[in-house]
Amino acid sequence: MAPGSPSASPPNWSAPKPRNKALPAAADPAGAAVHRVVLDAPDDVDGWRDAARRLAIAGVEPDRVTWQVGDAGGDLFGDAPLPPAPIRAAFSVPRAFVDLAETAILHSDPERFALLYALLVRLRDRPGLMEDKADPLLRRIDMLAKAVRRDIHKMRAFVRFREVEEDDGARFVAWFEPEHHIVRANAGFFVRRFATMRWSILTPAISIHWDGEALREGPGATRADAPDGDPVEALWKGYYAAIFNPARLKTGAMLSEMPKKYWRNLPEAALIPDLVAGAQAREAAMIASAPPAPRAAARSAEATGGGRPAGAGGNSGAVWAAVRDEAMGCTRCSLYKDATQTVFGEGPLDAPLMFIGEQPGDQEDLAGRPFVGPAGQLLDQALAEAGVDRARAYVTNAVKHFKFERRGKRRIHQTPDAGEVQACRWWLTQELDIVRPRLVVALGATAARAMLGKAVTISRTRGSAIPLEGGAEGWVTVHPSYLLRVPDEAKKAEERARFVADLRMVGERVKALG
Amino acid sequence: MAQLSTRQKLEILADAAKYDASCASSGTAKRDSRGGKGIGSTEGMGICHAYAPDGRCISLLKILLTNSCIFDCHYCINRRSSDVRRARFTAREVVDLTLNFYRRNYIEGLFLSSGIIRSSDYTMEQLVEVARSLREDHDFRGYIHLKTIPDADPDLLRQAGLHADRLSINVELPTEGGLRRLAPEKDGARIEGAMRHLRSEMEDKGEARRKYRHAPRFAPAGQSTQMIVGADAADDRAIIARASSLYDRHRLRRVYYSAFSPIPSPSAVLPLKRPPLLREHRLYQSDWMMRFYGYEAGEIAAATDPATGCLPLDIDPKLAWALNHRAAFPVDVNRAPREALLRVPGLGVKAVDRILASRRHRRLRLDDVARLTVSIAKLRPFLVTADWRPTALVDRADLRARLAPPAQQLDLFAA
Numbered sequence: 067m068a069p070g071s072p073s074a075s076p077p078n079w080s081a082p083k084p085r086n087k088a089l090p091a092a093a094d095p096a097g098a099a100v101h102r103v104v105l106d107a108p109d110d111v112d113g114w115r116d117a118a119r120r121l122a123i124a125g126v127e128p129d130r131v132t133w134q135v136g137d138a139g140g141d142l143f144g145d146a147p148l149p150p151a152p153i154r155a156a157f158s159v160p161r162a163f164v165d166l167a168e169t170a171i172l173h174s175d176p177e178r179f180a181l182l183y184a185l186l187v188r189l190r191d192r193p194g195l196m197e198d199k200a201d202p203l204l205r206r207i208d209m210l211a212k213a214v215r216r217d218i219h220k221m222r223a224f225v226r227f228r229e230v231e232e233d234d235g236a237r238f239v240a241w242f243e244p245e246h247h248i249v250r251a252n253a254g255f256f257v258r259r260f261a262t263m264r265w266s267i268l269t270p271a272i273s274i275h276w277d278g279e280a281l282r283e284g285p286g287a288t289r290a291d292a293p294d295g296d297p298v299e300a301l302w303k304g305y306y307a308a309i310f311n312p313a314r315l316k317t318g319a320m321l322s323e324m325p326k327k328y329w330r331n332l333p334e335a336a337l338i339p340d341l342v343a344g345a346q347a348r349e350a351a352m353i354a355s356a357p358p359a360p361r362a363a364a365r366s367a368e369a370t371g372g373g374r375p376a377g378a379g380g381n382s383g384a385v386w387a388a389v390r391d392e393a394m395g396c397t398r399c400s401l402y403k404d405a406t407q408t409v410f411g412e413g414p415l416d417a418p419l420m421f422i423g424e425q426p427g428d429q430e431d432l433a434g435r436p437f438v439g440p441a442g443q444l445l446d447q448a449l450a451e452a453g454v455d456r457a458r459a460y461v462t463n464a465v466k467h468f469k470f471e472r473r474g475k476r477r478i479h480q481t482p483d484a485g486e487v488q489a490c491r492w493w494l495t496q497e498l499d500i501v502r503p504r505l506v507v508a509l510g511a512t513a514a515r516a517m518l519g520k521a522v523t524i525s526r527t528r529g530s531a532i533p534l535e536g537g538a539e540g541w542v543t544v545h546p547s548y549l550l551r552v553p554d555e556a557k558k559a560e561e562r563a564r565f566v567a568d569l570r571m572v573g574e575r576v577k578a579l580g
Numbered sequence: 581m582a583q584l585s586t587r588q589k590l591e592i593l594a595d596a597a598k599y600d601a602s603c604a605s606s607g608t609a610k611r612d613s614r615g616g617k618g619i620g621s622t623e624g625m626g627i628c629h630a631y632a633p634d635g636r637c638i639s640l641l642k643i644l645l646t647n648s649c650i651f652d653c654h655y656c657i658n659r660r661s662s663d664v665r666r667a668r669f670t671a672r673e674v675v676d677l678t679l680n681f682y683r684r685n686y687i688e689g690l691f692l693s694s695g696i697i698r699s700s701d702y703t704m705e706q707l708v709e710v711a712r713s714l715r716e717d718h719d720f721r722g723y724i725h726l727k728t729i730p731d732a733d734p735d736l737l738r739q740a741g742l743h744a745d746r747l748s749i750n751v752e753l754p755t756e757g758g759l760r761r762l763a764p765e766k767d768g769a770r771i772e773g774a775m776r777h778l779r780s781e782m783e784d785k786g787e788a789r790r791k792y793r794h795a796p797r798f799a800p801a802g803q804s805t806q807m808i809v810g811a812d813a814a815d816d817r818a819i820i821a822r823a824s825s826l827y828d829r830h831r832l833r834r835v836y837y838s839a840f841s842p843i844p845s846p847s848a849v850l851p852l853k854r855p856p857l858l859r860e861h862r863l864y865q866s867d868w869m870m871r872f873y874g875y876e877a878g879e880i881a882a883a884t885d886p887a888t889g890c891l892p893l894d895i896d897p898k899l900a901w902a903l904n905h906r907a908a909f910p911v912d913v914n915r916a917p918r919e920a921l922l923r924v925p926g927l928g929v930k931a932v933d934r935i936l937a938s939r940r941h942r943r944l945r946l947d948d949v950a951r952l953t954v955s956i957a958k959l960r961p962f963l964v965t966a967d968w969r970p971t972a973l974v975d976r977a978d979l980r981a982r983l984a985p986p987a988q989q990l991d992l993f994a995a
Contacts, residue, residue, distance in 0.1 A: 198941040199934035200948035223627045227684045238683060258612035259621040263683060298680050304587045305681075308594035309642060310632035313841040313855055319635025323628065334630055342633050349842065349854070385654070388761035395757060398815060398889065485887020492813050 101131045101148060105179070108135050108271075109172050109247040117148055118183050124149035128187055133179035159189055162196040169211040172247045181207055217246045222255055224328050225267060228296040238265040241292035241331060249274060253281055268292050299333045306334040312345035382415045382500050389496045393466060399489040401467035401482070406431045411462025411497050419459040419576050420503040421445070422494065422513040424545055428477050431468035437461050441547040445509075448546065448562070452569035454576075460501050464508075464516035465490045487516050498536065504579040506538050507572055510545030517542075528568070531575070539575065543568040584667055590677065592667040596647035596658050597693060599843070600750075601806055601836040603628075605639040605688035605723040608745040608801035618719025619682060620689070622745070626723075627688055640691040640725060641681050645669055645706055649695030653752070653763035655811050657843040658695045668697075671710045678714060682722055689723030689745075690714070696729065704732035704740070711743035723801075730767075730774040737774065738798075741781055746801035746833070749774050751826065754819045758812025775830040778803050782831075802833035809863060810856045811840040815889030817881045820866055824877030827870070837863040862891040869898060872929050873922045894984050899925040902962060903980050912964040913944050925983075926958040958983060 103117045114133075121131055126149070167182050185203055189195050198204060227238035238260070249267065253274050256267065266275045268287035275282045320338075329335035390410040396402060409426035412435060421437075429439035437445055449456045464487055470477040482490075494516055498506070508514040514522050517540050518532065524542055532540040544565060552558040584592070606626030613619045628637035644658070646668035652660040669677075678690045692710055696703050707726050714720040726744040728737060741747055749771055753759045756768050778799070785798035805826060807819060814822075823835040841855035866883075869875040883900040884891050891897050902909060902925045911920050913935055921932045934952045935944065942948065943966040950956040961970045961979060 194941050197937040200938040200942060200944060200951055202951065205951050219625075219627070223629050225685050229684070240685070255621075255623070258614060258623075260619055260683070261613040261615070262617065262619055296684065298684060301587055301590060301677070302681060302684070302686050304591050305594050305641070305643075306630060306632065306638065308591040309598045309638060311598050311634050311636075311841060314634040314636070314839070314857060316635030316857070317633050320631040320633050323635075323637070324631040332630065338633055345633065385761075392757040392761055392813060396813065398813060399887065483887075485885075488888050489815075 099130070101126060103131060103133050103148065103179070105133065105135050107247075108174075109250055110135070111168050111171050114171055114179055114182070115167070118186055120149045121183065122186050122190065128180060128184040131180065131183060133183075159186065160193065160196045163189060166196075166207060166211055169214050170207050172214045172251055173210040174246045175210060178207075178210060181210075214246050214248060217244055218248050218252050220328065221248060221252050224324075224332060225256075226331065226333060227265060228293040229298070230293045232264075235264065238263055239293055240265070240267045241287070241289050242267055242269050243331065244269060245327075247271070250283070257281060303334050303337055307337055307341060310341055310345075312341070312348040315342065315345045315349075317342060386415055386497075386500050389493070389500065393493050396466065396490075396493070398492065399467075399486045401465065401469050401486060404470070405467035407434050408466045409434055409436055409463065409468070410466060410493075411436060411460055413460030413462075413501075414458060415460070415501055417458055417460040417501055418504045418579065419454070419572070420498070420501060420506045421459055421461045421509060422506065422517055423461070423463045423509050424512040424547075425463050425465040425479075425482055426468045427479060427547075428468070428470070431477075436463055440550060441545065444546040444549060448566050448569055451566050452573055454569055454573035460497070460503065462494065462497055464494060464513045466493055482512060484515070484521070487512060491516050491519070498538070502536065503538055505572060505576050506534060506540045507569075508540065508542045510548065513545070514542045529571075539579070541568070541572055541575075586673065586677070589667040589669055589673070590643065592665055593643045593645075593647055593669060596644045596664070596695075597642045597691075599657065599838065599841070600642065600691070600693060600727075601636075601838045602725070602748065602804055602834070603637050603639045603642060603691065604725075604746075604801075604804075604834065606801070607833060608723060609797055611721050613719070613721050616719045616721060618721060619679075620720050620722030622688075622721070622723055629686055629688065639688045640723065641678055641687045641689070642691040643669070643674070643677075643693075645671075645674065645692060645694035645703075645710070646697055647695050648697050650698075651696055651763070651765045653766065655752075655762050655808055655840060655843075662843075671706060671713060674710045675713050675718065678722075679718060679720065682720070687722075689720075689725070691725040691727075693727035694729075700729045700731040701733050701736060704729045704736040708736055708739045708743065711740065715743045725801075728774065728778070728803075730771045734777060737777060738781060741778065741785075741798040742796055744799055746804060747778055747799045748804045748806070749778075750806040751822075752806070752808055753812050754807050754809075754814040754822045755812055758814060762811060772830070775803065775805070775826075775832075779830045803830065804832055804834040804836065806836040806838055808840050809837050809860050815884070816859070816863060816866070816891045817884050817889040819863060820870075820877050820880050823867060824870060835867060837867070858893050859890070862893065862897055866891060866897045869901075873898070874919055875901070875923075895980065896925070898923070899958075899983060903983075906979075909962045910964045910970050911962060913949055914939050914964075914966060924959060924962045926955060926962075927953060 101121060103114075103121075105113045105117075163186070167186075170178055170182060181203065185195070185207055188203070195201060195204060199208070221242060221244055225240045225242050227240045230237050230239055249269050249272050253267075256265065256274075257276055260276070262278060264277050266273060268291055270288070271286045273284040273287050275284060324332075324335075329338070393410050394408045396408055402408070405426075409430050413420075423437060423441070426436060427439045427441065430436055430442070436442070446456055449459075465482040467490075468477070469480045469482050469486070471480050472478075506517055508517040511522070511524055514524065514527065517534070522542065524544060527542040528544075530541075532542070534540045544561070546565070549558060549562050549565060552561055604626055605622070606624065608622050608624075610623055612621035612623075626639055628639045630638040632638060646666070647658040647664065648666045648668065649656070649658045649660060656662075657664055674690070674692065678687070681687045682689070690710070692707055694703050694707055707729075711724050711726055714724065723746075724744045725746040725748065726740050728740060728747045728749045730749055737747075751759075751768070751771055752763055752766065759766055759768050782798050782802065785796065788795035789797065807822070809819065819837070826832050826835055837860050839855035839857050839860035866880045869880055870877060879901065880891075880897060883897045883904060892900050895903075902923065908920070908923065911924050913921065918932060918936060921927055921935060922929065927935075931953045935949070938944065938948065938952070945966045946956065946960075946963075946968040949959065949963065949965055953959060960968070961983070963970070
């Protein structure tokens with residue numbers, strides 16, 4: 067991989083301030099020896115920067131430096147002393163590097179010091195390297211810094227204080243287990259936010275205490291050192307459970323932002339398993355809660371000549387009128403452009419039986435009512451023969467606008483395509499939701515597609531009940547206009563008899579369903 | 581009725597508030613509590629203090645002051661005709677709860693809304709009083725989001741803006757017809773009128789602050805709104821167009837989309853089915869495309885299915901746009917301008933910025949791009965790099981099937 071073409075002059079980079087100006091610069095005195103750098107703490111940014119500057123100015127190669135935290139015994143090979151500090155900063159590094167180093171150094175990866183030093187050495191020859199985000203070493207350190215920033219953010223989010231009474235007033239104490247060495251770097255956030263509170267954050271490696279004026283550090287602690295409860299936690303848990311919407315269960319999204327490793331220190335996380343387990347049941351209960359009771363009430367009210375009762379779910383008349391009014395201006399597909407008007411369904415809103423046709427024909431389009439043309443008249447006759455009460459049925463169409471092709475003065479019916487059926491299905495669903503029939507009859511293939519949401523063949527689906535969403539029974543038969551088009555008279559009579567038989571079966575089924 | 585405990589009230593009023601999607605606490609003025617008498621800070625980035633199992637962030641204490649309401653909006657659990665249990669907090673109770681939660685680091689602040697009781701002005705006064713008390717009596721410097729009632733007196737809206745970081749008014753439904761049918765007491769013109777009013781207040785106060793450093797701020801985190809998806813006939817094209825016009829006209833910070841989800845004791849009008857979460861997700865993606873990727877609303881509409889007017893659910897809208905505009909690809913990562921790179925499916929804003937920075941120093945090869953992005957597999961058909969050129973892949977008829985999620989492909993083979 068060829069290095070990049072010569073870059074433009076670097077932007078303004080300010081050099082970090084040298085910590086120590088006293089000692090003279092020197093070349094690497096130890097030749098090929100390995101240098102051991104001992105840092106005071108795992109987040110000792112200043113110590114690393116000081117050592118790294120001296121080593122880099124002395125030209126020490128990255129593979130001849132070992133880095134270690136605290137006085138953990140001598141390294142067998144790392145015996146060469148650090149080169150003395152230079153008199154002034156002999157080279158400057160971009161601000162972006164300083165920011166990156168200060169963050170990445172907080173990572174728990176033991177290699178971080180060496181990686182950063184390697185990057186620093188390469189920066190001497192290629193000052194533009196910080197911009198080359200595709201460089202593997204820079205990319206790796208970027209990822210370390212990203213993990214640190216995330217840990218800092220999660221600590222700000224997931225620290226949970228518990229109030230304890232002390233002799234001189236209340237103190238808020240939290241127990242937290244960070245992944246990286248971020249506690250010192252993150253203290254400022256809590257100081258700025260809770261400046262007037264007295265608080266302590268205990269972690270395994272370090273504890274920090276704020277008394278309203280100064281920040282104090284203490285040794286690491288254990289969970290047992292932190293208080294184990296707070297009366298406000300019960301309220302918080304109540305809130306957590308109530309703000310959750312069980313109809314939108316998405317545990318993956320929760321886990322990616324609040325991984326399980328944090329759960330043990332979050333009081334509300336104890337509720338999660340039960341909330342998840344109960345969610346589907348609660349959602350199902352909500353969906354099921356609406357239909358049955360008002361329906362029964364509507365039935366009995368209807369029997370005594372009344373309309374639907376008022377109250378919960380009792381607004382179907384107003385709702386149906388509003389839906390129809392909205393449908394009058396429908397532009398969900400392009401059929402509205404040529405048709406005269408939207409032809410919405412009609413019939414009693416508590417009808418146990420619903421018929422779905424294909425689309426309004428020429429006469430329906432002009433009249434604005436479904437099933438008033440020749441096919442509608444045929445349907446009326448067939449229903450009378452089958453002993454089905456037409457007045458107790460709601461009739462509508464899969465597509466609410468007339469689709470046609472003009473030939474001279476005549477408008478010739480055209481079958482709506484799948485997209486048009488799909489676009490109009492929204493209205494049909496609304497009608498089904500309002501009327502909630504026990505039984506739905508699809509007349510013809512287009513209606514069957516609208517009812518079932520997929521294409522089916524009439525011959526295969528005819529004559530048996532298909533369970534629909536919402537608990538109704540769906541039946542499929544031919545469209546009456548088909549009977550009008552059969553050329554052969556004997557065949558026509560046969561088909562008609564079959565149609566009437568279908569309707570008779572439907573009528574009996576409706577009675578059986580009550 | 582027995583007196584409700586604080587916890588019972590909290591549960592009722594949080595339950596009633598959960599259908600509002602917004603919980604953002606970002607983008608407001610920076611401040612902290614050093615040198616003050618109270619607590620709180622805001623530092624630009626919002627913080628989500630917990631996540632509920634619905635995957636939504638919990639950043640604010642999101643509650644209603646009361647869930648009693650004189651309106652009868654069908655989609656709303658708190659409508660007059662609903663038989664949900666009612667409760668009401670006093671301003672004092674909300675203030676105490678907010679401070680108690682804040683001190684324990686549970687929240688970034690408060691998002692307060694309310695059912696309409698007595699009158700719009702009365703209700704708005706109550707909301708403003710909570711914000712005022714938090715800011716003035718307790719020197720609270722955390723985040724406050726107030727829901728604004730469109731018909732309330734302009735002076736109350738002004739006061740709300742002085743205390744709150746963000747104000748919001750929900751347009752509720754993407755179409756005027758839908759609003760008439762489902763929220764008969766609400767008025768689209770009045771809602772937009774109130775948004776216009778807030779925008780001009782924000783601009784006036786912003787102007788004043790440029791001249792006088794101590795001029796008061798007005799809702800520094802701006803205003804937002806919410807649309808319910810799937811409760812009326814609006815298709816995605818209509819929703820996107822509406823969102824785009826709201827962003828343009830009222831300078832909204834955010835439009836939230838909320839998949840209509842079944843509520844307890846629902847009205848007969850509404851679809852009682854699983855909320856269309858995937859559709860909601862696609863709308864958020866299209867929103868991002870408008871706000872961060874430089875797409876016009878009309879261009880996103882071109883990615884919708886011509887018959888249904890909706891965005892495809894199996895692939896994201898950016899990929900859908902790319903598949904419909906194959907002439908714009910492949911894009912050369914070493915030469916293309918920022919705008920062209922942003923249109924490559926699978927390249928996010930950060931990845932594009934990294935590409936732009938690093939290509940000044942090297943000619944990018946496929947390996948390099950892989951290091952800068954999440955997944956190279958999805959990108960390959962659309963990119964030219966120093967060592968890669970898609971072999972007519974962009975012209976393949978089955979490109980969509982190759983890029984759609986694997987479940988789709990399994991279905992194809994199973995058929």
